[in-house]
Amino acid sequence: MGFFQAGIFGFGGVLPMARRMVVDERRWLTQAEFNELFALCQSLPGANITNLAAVFGMRQQGVGGVAAALSGLLAAPMAIVMLLSGLYARYGTLPPVRHALVGLAAAAAGLLLGAAGRIATPVLKTLHNVAVALLVLAMALALHVSLPLTMLLVLPLSLFFSWRATP
């Protein structure tokens, strides 16, 4: 149930909501347990929050818990977004709506740019991190390399650097 509330109220980032629900309100996990779970989910592919919900559900109730946590997290947002998609298909080309959408899209791009800045600032302090990030940027934007191939080429390199840098 907690994940339902986190899903429905989690505008632009569900994680803080989920943390408050699981740690502060329901006391299902301590902060340390939550951090450990989050660290695990962060080093795996997929959205952190859905991974976290699945792993947490599994620990609590097994496969049924996974289904409950994921559907709680996703059902309401999915319904809302599909409704919006229908409205977009029907009204998206009306002039005032279209103008608002163009502005909204420009703002969303800016939001992601700001988020990228926040992610990048603490990371890009070593030369090899800058090199890896630039390589990814060049492959995605200039060379149009697919994501699987990018990963295949860059991940071993980055692992090598961090293996040498990590004590």
Place this chain on the structure above:
Amino acid sequence: MSLLLQLALLFGKISLLAIGGANATVPEIARQVVTLRHWLTPAQFAQLYAISNAAPGPNVLIATILGAHVAGVAGGIIATLAMVLPSCTLAVLVSLGFERHAHARWRRVVQAALLPITAGLVLSAAVVLARQSDTGWLTAAITLAVAVCAFRTKLHPLVLLGCGAIFGLFFL
């Protein structure tokens, strides 16, 4: 190949490659659905991304809205499940197998290795979206202003998105 199967395979693959979350896969998703398959125009992609971002819920909703746009409600559900289930299955399996090695060196190595890749991918995603949505200097100015606000201040994302939409309504 049926549309639903294509959606399932596309987002299933992206799910397992989503290092650093769903936003990091935006360049690949755009490449697949706009450049290769022509399901949407670049402007439509940027707008649907923005709508999924403005709605409550996790970032994987980009799969929901694209699936729904291409193939209706069934498409939205299939695309979301395909985006979520593979990575969640992997996370559950790994958490069962490695629970006792929480502080092992390998995990710190992997995490440190993923950070610059995530930074590069999210930065690419931002550039892809900016290219698609910035049609002139006014839209570019919105993007830049929101980027600075998001980077420097703690303004709620929804406030910034709302400002963009209102600005667009009156000035574009």
